[in-house]
Amino acid sequence: MTADDNAPVPKRRRVLEVMTVVTLSITAVLTAWCGFEASKWGGEMSIAFSQASSARVQAASAEATAQAARQYDLTIYAEWIIAERNGDLDLMSFIEERFTEEFAIAFTAWQDGGRTERGPLAMAEYVPPGTAEAQELSERADSKFEEALINNQRGDNYSLLTVLFALVLFFAALSQAQHLAWRRHTFLGLSVALGVVGIVILATFPVKI
Template sequence: MPEATATETERSVFWREMLIAVVMGLATLATGWSSYQSSLWGGIQTFRLADMGGIGREAAVKEVELGQQRVLELFMLERFLDAHEDGDERRAGFLFGRLPPELQAATRTWLDSHPKDNPEAARSPFQVKGYVQPGAAALAESRRKQDAAYAAADDANRISDSYVRITVFFGLVLFLAGISAVLKGRWPRRGLVAASVVILVVALFFLAQMPLAAG
C-alpha cells in the first residue's frame, strides 16, 4: 500500500507539473503575441495620426483659399449689382463674366426671383438653393478624410490598449502558476493552479476575438 500511495503521489506531482508547464508555456507565448500585436497597432495609430495631420494641413490651406475666393466673389458681385442697378450693362457684363459659373447661375436665379419685390426670395445669390461655392466640396471631402483618419487612429489606440490589458491577465497567469509550483499545501496549490487555468482560458478567448494587424 505505501508503495502504491507513493506511486500515485508521483503521478499526481508529474501531471500537476505538466499542467503548470503547459499553462505557463501558453501564457508566455500568448504574452509575446499580445505584446507584438499591441506594438503593431501602436504603429498603425502613429501612421493614422500622421495622415490626419497632413490632411488637416491641406484642408486648412483649402479653407483659407476658399475664404479669399469668397471675398473676391463678394467684391465682384457687389460691383456687378451696382452696375446692373445703374443700367451700365457694359460694366455689368464685364463684371458678371468674371464671376465663377456657379455664382453666375445663382445670380441669374436670384435676379429672376425679383428679390426686391419677393419676400420669399433668397437674401443673396450665395443663399440660392443649390448653390455651392467652387472648392467647397473638395474641402468637405478633406475634412471627411481627416475625421476618418482620426477615427482610425482612435480605433487603433483602443485595440492596442486592449492587447495591453490582455497581456496583464497573461502575466497574472504566470504569477499564479509560478507561485503554485512552490507551495506545499495541497489545496492552496490546487486552487492557484485552477485559478491560473481559468484566467488563461478566459484571456485566450478574448485574445481570439481581437482584430489582427499585419506585420
C-alpha cells in the same frame, strides 16, 4: 500508510508539473503575441493620427481657396450692384462677363428665381471652388481621427490582456513553490482558469499582421 498509498503521489506531482510547464509555455507565447499586437495597433494609431492631421491641413487649404473665391465674387458683385443702381448697362454687362463660372451659375439662378434670395451668394447653386474638397477632406480627417482612437483602444486592450497573462504566469510559477498538494492544485487551477478566460477574450480581438 502503506507503500501502495504513497506510490501515486509522485505520478500526480509529475502530471501537475507537466500541466504547469504547458501552462507557462502557452502563456508565454500568448503574452508575446499580445505585446506584438499592442505594438502593431499602436503603429496603426500613429498612422491614422498622421493621416487625420494631413487631411486637416489640406481641408484648411481648400477652405482658404473657397474663401478667396467668395471674396472675389463678393467684390465683383458689389460693383455690379453699384452699376445697376446707376443704370449703367454697359458696365453691368462688362462685369457680368467677368463673373466666375460658379458665381455665374448662381447669378442666373438668382435672376430666374425672381431675386427672392438676398443675393447670388446665398443661392444653393453657388459653390465656390474648394468648398466640396474642404468638406470631403474634413470628413476624412474626422474619420481618420475616430479610426486612430479605435486603434488606440485596441492596443490598450492587448496591453491589458498582457497583464492578465502575467497573472497566469505568476500563479503557475507560484504553484511550483507549494509543498502542500491542495495549494499546488489551487494556484495551478487559478492559473489555468485565468488563462482560459484570457484566451476567450483574445479570440474576440481583431488581429493586425
